[in-house]
Amino acid sequence: MRSTAVRRTALAASAAALALLVTACGGPSDDGGEAGDGATDAGKNAPAAAKALTAAELEKAALAQADVKNGKVTDAVATDDIAQDKVKAEKAECRPLSFAQTGVAAGEPAATVKRSWTEEPKKPAGDDISEEALNSAFDLDKVLVTLASYEDGGAEKAVADVKAAMSACAGGFSHTAAGVRTQVDKVVADKAPAGADEAVAMTLTVTGDEGDKFPVKVAVTRKGSTVASFTVINLAAAATGKDFAFPTEISDAQLAKLG
DSSP, X not given: OOHHHHHHHHHHHTTOOHHHHHHTTSOSOOOOXXXXXXXXXXXXXXXXXXXXOOHHHHHHHSOOGGGOSSSEEEEOOGGGOOOGGGEEXXXXXXXXXXXXXXXXXXXXXXXEEEEEEEOOOOOOSTTOXXXXXXXXXXXXXXXXXEEEEOSTTHHHHHHHHHHHHHHHXXXXXXXXXXXXXXXEEEEEEEOOOSSSSEEEEEEEEEEOTTSOEEXXXXXXXXXXXXXXXXEEEEHHHHHHXXXXXXXXXXXXXXXXXXX
């Protein structure tokens, strides 16, 4: 595998911050087409003023180990909890995508909760140590799940802002999160997860510091007054640059708990 791929997989395997894993392949710190909507609007006419969940209610609704059949669910590590003011988008219209990619709740949420899920590694058959077998062993997803509840239609606005940013920033954007710069080459709409009142999904093509490119999956969903966002990296995809499927079992499990 390439040296940058080895570095990424080592970072990921250490269970370091998923959000910072995304940005770790960018360049030096600085501040500063049509994507399609990729969205579902089944509950577009749901009441806009749904009551925000409290911190305790959000904790109860967050993804737990018992909700998944495979892999491990943990509280997000401290380095995943990036403050809004630590995310600097070079284009203001792209800031909602910067927040979504780094697992930062947009707007003014009443409460937030984060969880991390790591897929169970696949074991190579026998003593096979070929590159294909090694890539297969690293073919596992890491997901950062961010829940945020809002008063006064804030959840609807958060999703609407992401949709607008997907269109405005389809040709790429860059941002700095916690002092690390990330370059996104393009944004392409994906099939949105089912089970939400509103949902939008995308693949971001990120350029690493040696010019290599790899995909990052992001989905932003709404159930009532709560926004659930999912940032996904596949370790094999980070090494090879190949696309991968969004782990719908995780969004399904989380959205089901939101009622």
